Amino acid sequence: MPSQLKSFSFDASILQHQSNIPPQFIWADHEKPCTEPPPRLDVPPIDLGGFLSGDPESVANAARLVDQACRKHGFFLVVNHGIDMKLIEEAHRGTNYFFGMPLEEKERALRKPGDHCGYASSFTNRFSSKLPWKETLSFRYSAESRFSDIVGKYFLDVMGEDYAAFGRVCQEYCEAMNSLSLNVMEILGISLGVGPSYFREFFQGNDSIMRLNYYPPCQKPDLALGTGPHCDPTSLTILHQDHVGGLQVFVDDKWHSITPNPQAFVVNIGDTFMALSNGIYKGCLHRAVVNSTTPRKSLAFFLCPRMDKIVTPPKELVCEGNPRIYPDFTWPALLEFTQKHYRSDMKTLEAFVNWLRQKNHIQVEG
Numbered sequence: 001m002p003s004q005l006k007s008f009s010f011d012a013s014i015l016q017h018q019s020n021i022p023p024q025f026i027w028a029d030h031e032k033p034c035t036e037p038p039p040r041l042d043v044p045p046i047d048l049g050g051f052l053s054g055d056p057e058s059v060a061n062a063a064r065l066v067d068q069a070c071r072k073h074g075f076f077l078v079v080n081h082g083i084d085m086k087l088i089e090e091a092h093r094g095t096n097y098f099f100g101m102p103l104e105e106k107e108r109a110l111r112k113p114g115d116h117c118g119y120a121s122s123f124t125n126r127f128s129s130k131l132p133w134k135e136t137l138s139f140r141y142s143a144e145s146r147f148s149d150i151v152g153k154y155f156l157d158v159m160g161e162d163y164a165a166f167g168r169v170c171q172e173y174c175e176a177m178n179s180l181s182l183n184v185m186e187i188l189g190i191s192l193g194v195g196p197s198y199f200r201e202f203f204q205g206n207d208s209i210m211r212l213n214y215y216p217p218c219q220k221p222d223l224a225l226g227t228g229p230h231c232d233p234t235s236l237t238i239l240h241q242d243h244v245g246g247l248q249v250f251v252d253d254k255w256h257s258i259t260p261n262p263q264a265f266v267v268n269i270g271d272t273f274m275a276l277s278n279g280i281y282k283g284c285l286h287r288a289v290v291n292s293t294t295p296r297k298s299l300a301f302f303l304c305p306r307m308d309k310i311v312t313p314p315k316e317l318v319c320e321g322n323p324r325i326y327p328d329f330t331w332p333a334l335l336e337f338t339q340k341h342y343r344s345d346m347k348t349l350e351a352f353v354n355w356l357r358q359k360n361h362i363q364v365e366g
């Protein structure tokens with residue numbers, strides 16, 4: 001078995017108390033977390049209240065703030081987003097319940113090699129170095145009406161009747177995230193000058209991914225990372241972090257922390273949207289650090305196009321001064337690349353484009 005495919009048996013309930021962490025979790029000096037907490041990223045939360053009520057001035061204001069953030073680093077917060085706090089709290093409660101279960105129980109949902117859904121801990125994934133100090137449960141969400149219970153059914157089929165209620169909460173949460181991400185797509189369409197419906201329509205029937213992240217305490221938080229530095233290969237990420245804190249973004253050549261705000265969602269541009277915007281909007285390098293006392297959770301909804309959609313920028317975003325940067329591709333090709341050939345980092349899109357070109361997978365030359 002190649003060394004990168006080794007699998008280990010891992011029990012976070014034991015590992016979180018060990019004063020010496022296994023070497024697979026220790027990152028190189030230049031990648032280790034900062035010794036002092038880094039400065040906060042100063043981004044004004046974007047108030048979606050006025051946008052949702054259709055007030056033209058608020059819409060223009062939201063589009064302006066989103067434009068500034070996405071040209072610079074692809075990262076912003078939204079408040080007054082219209083998502084029920086009770087639903088968010090229930091999703092966090094269910095996440096606590098799931099990750100609090102014994103390992104054998106969680107492993108009923110064990111992710112299979114090459115798959116992107118299921119339960120994974122650092123020791124059950126395909127890598128054996130720079131391991132993230134976390135456990136995750138990922139599942140597919142589809143906005144197509146024929147898959148209207150895909151999340152609920154996943155929990156029932158894989159985890160059984162005891163998880164049916166949590167499955168319903170996750171289904172509802174994903175539907176809320178779908179609706180929020182389509183609203184953000186409207187703003188992105190306005191801010192890029194292609195109109196409110198362009199990207200909203202592009203993402204109709206999206207085939208997205210939801211991931212629950214659980215970071216157990218780590219007795220050597222200065223040596224390990226909860227999530228290593230990466231840009232999301234997906235289109236748009238909507239993240240809700242609990243009160244603990246740990247998310248950091250790389251802006252102006254240094255790491256910044258994103259202070260938890262239960263009322264806010266953290267939104268970032270992913271590689272696929274960077275390609276859709278012809279490189280005008282940037283994907284954002286981010287990571288999560290851990291601490292020695294308190295488990296941390298985050299709920300990440302990754303908006304992805306329907307599998308058959310061609311990722312190509314609208315013609316308004318291509319001109320002599322800004323020629324095509326990336327060739328056309330489909331989301332499944334990029335997903336396959338990150339699942340089988342490449343570990344997502346800050347250069348995923350560049351590496352993917354080279355891989356596509358080499359393999360002559362290009363569907364329509366850009």
Ligand SMILES: O=C(O)CCC(=O)C(=O)O
Nearest residue numbers: 213227241247288298300
């Ligand atoms: O937990 C966080 O704050 C970040 C999670 C993340 O980057 C991911 O799941 O890709």
